[in-house]
Amino acid sequence: MIFRPHHILCVQNYVGRGYSQEFTHHMDMIVEELARDPEITIHEGCDDICKACPHNTDNTCRSLDKVDRMDAQVIKACGLDHNEKYNWMDLKALARERVFDAGRFDDICRDCQWYDICKEKLTGGSQDALYNGDHAGQEGF
Numbered sequence: 114m115i116f117r118p119h120h121i122l123c124v125q126n127y128v129g130r131g132y133s134q135e136f137t138h139h140m141d142m143i144v145e146e147l148a149r150d151p152e153i154t155i156h157e158g159c160d161d162i163c164k165a166c167p168h169n170t171d172n173t174c175r176s177l178d179k180v181d182r183m184d185a186q187v188i189k190a191c192g193l194d195h196n197e198k199y200n201w202m203d204l205k206a207l208a209r210e211r212v213f214d215a216g217r218f219d220d221i222c223r224d225c226q227w228y229d230i231c232k233e234k235l236t237g238g239s240q241d242a243l244y245n246g247d248h249a250g251q252e253g254f
């Protein structure tokens with residue numbers, strides 16, 4: 114599976130909402146697959162999540178400036194490298210430690226349209242769902 118860097122945050126706070134029905138169906142399948150701890154390659158540009166997104170035009174995100182900035186911040190915060198491979202559970206733990214627990218979420222994600230939903234997930238009593246990975250296909254991952 115290939116992920117652009119900031120998507121290692123998005124999938125952890127996913128609550129079944131997205132840009133379109135096709136997108137959320139695709140995202141449900143991604144989240145289900147993540148429960149099996151697949152190998153993830155960090156990728157520059159559109160990835161396996163973007164494939165079903167209505168904002169993906171010819172493999173380029175329509176919000177390129179914003180997502181590029183978020184990708185760069187996640188790369189820096191987590192010490193990742195493009196084209197490197199990681200197990201999903203390791204990446205998930207890394208993002209938890211270096212972004213969510215380190216208080217970098219607001220800085221990286223505050224101008225994302227899903228910010229309020231993710232913030233509620235992070236602060237609204239769903240911490241178990243965020244961290245234990247047993248909720249694939251249900252309320253986020």
Ligand code: SF4
Pocket residue numbers: 159160162163166167168169173174175176180
């Ligand atoms: S908004 Fe952009 S980065 Fe996000 S899934 Fe769609 S194409 Fe990918």
